[in-house]
Amino acid sequence: MKIALLSYSTKPRGGVVHTLALAEALAATGEDVTVWSLGRGGDSGFFREVAPDVRVRIVPFPEGPVDETVGERILRSISILRDAFDPSPYDIVHAQDCISANAVGRCIRTVHHLDHFTTPELAACHERAIVEPYAHICVSRSVADELAEGWGLAAEVIPNGVAYDRFASTGPAARDAWRSRLGRYVLTVGGIEPRKGSLDLLEAYALLRADHPGVRLVIAGGETLFDYRDYRARWESRAAELGVAPDVLGQVADDDLPPLVAAADAFVFPSVKEGFGLAAMEALAAGVPLVVRDLPVLREVFGPAARFGADPRTLAAHLAAALTDDDPDRRTAGRELAARHTWDSAAQRHLDFYRSSR
Template structure:
């Protein structure tokens, strides 16, 4: 049986959304019962096979091949085509960029085209590479997967690609994202991340980059803390520092909030449920998302969610979050005050959020992805 090859090189690279999608999809595909997976075999390509193997269920037998050289200028055009030829793969599934030529057709997942919609949020090098390579990959692909209807419509409008070539498979919060009620477990995570014990905090999570709009959140937090009931609150901004992250640190300094804003850095998956569960609210003021997985994870953990009304986010959160215009610091400050001043609202958002998160599953994503593979192989 000719296998489906899946590029999993980013697993373990702390690539946040792309890594979560790839790892969660692989796990869900391998967990499907044999009758659903009939006719499918998989081979996974990783730059560090042991690291990928450690993240998978040991009961799931799957081939993992080392892909080398690791740097993308060599891995994508040379190593991957050679690997698919060696493995006699029937299909190659990648994120964003596929080899320019190869021994088998490819399926590409394009989470969003933010590089084209908001080019100012990317370094000149990344912007040039993405604007050149991603459209080229999509035009050559046997099938395109994206993660929201909003992202699909943008791809169609921007590149004129046929709608029937693009499928939407929604992401989901993993099974580990559940409310953590144990105070000791929450406290242990606070201590591990260097956060003060027993102090109420708002949580923001995501790579520190301009698109996440964290500077505006800092401004709103400074406004909200003027209310007496918020004077003791803190802001936790978790995530890996990326391009232009210094602007966020500068905003904190300028607002005089150095003692009440905490940057624990990248947070491991194992610590996220407790971090979400312990928050007064999870705040996601992003200017643009193809899907927006962190709000769904926070909802699954019972955290009230405040997020922007931009791009795909209303499609994801439905009526289970407080949504605000991301450029309006005053509206965001009001939302922060509301969730503190109104315990009934906080409880309602928590309840609605858990119900909303339960509507999205990785199992369904895997089932729909298998169907896309079937169609792509036939085509």
């Protein structure tokens, strides 16, 4: 079977991590897999090396005019990918986001999470990418239920895998290097943006510091098509008002991420909208205590392996507990949960779905 997987970015966002891991697991079964993506900022490859049995096609995406709006950038992204992609050689065309789903025509779509956009072009892109694909996959039952309730669409639920060994086997030297640099820290991965609950996290961190003044907040990752400059400015202003100075690392090299996660004293995931929470599952694989937003989808995915906070006060309280309570049962439950989510299993379930939906 010839399979095309399509993503909008080469950067380490959750959907991109998913796309590459799925492609590699599918190729390992003997399928012919090609990953397509737009190459922004001059990128000619993905944020990490991809297994040699996966073909990679990066479509150059030149910088637009200085005054280009988000909506214009979305439309240009769709147009450039559409012009470059020929679906005819493939038995399965599988889009992982609204941009690629709009660009490729008839396809299967993974709906990682559902958003509510106000930018007209983006709202239209989001809607078409839901209603036009001929089949749908969701990474959690909660998102599949949203799809059924809002659009009357039935989706196959195939949870993410996790690179368990990569995060569970970090050596002490690599962990100690991060601890030497940062001391004790609470980590989040995903950048500073509204969906990630970044302002609430600041408030929670300020509360946490009252009793744990030596603990730092470290923020890794973050790359998006959207313009969050106003939100980032509000975030920086509020940090100054609260007297806190988180360590914002930006994109971390792929080899450095597992020890950065493993060295954390706790991992916090305060997103207000998620489909699964792959970065949080990686933290469980590393044996790191996990505090997440109290959302139905995260209750579904993490259950007793995580602590759940609904607002800055309860997030801070649970982070304090994670820093001070040794809970080996919860840690064991987290590792066991992460170990059950394999990309091999996810790939086999995708293949079964591809065959049944053709």
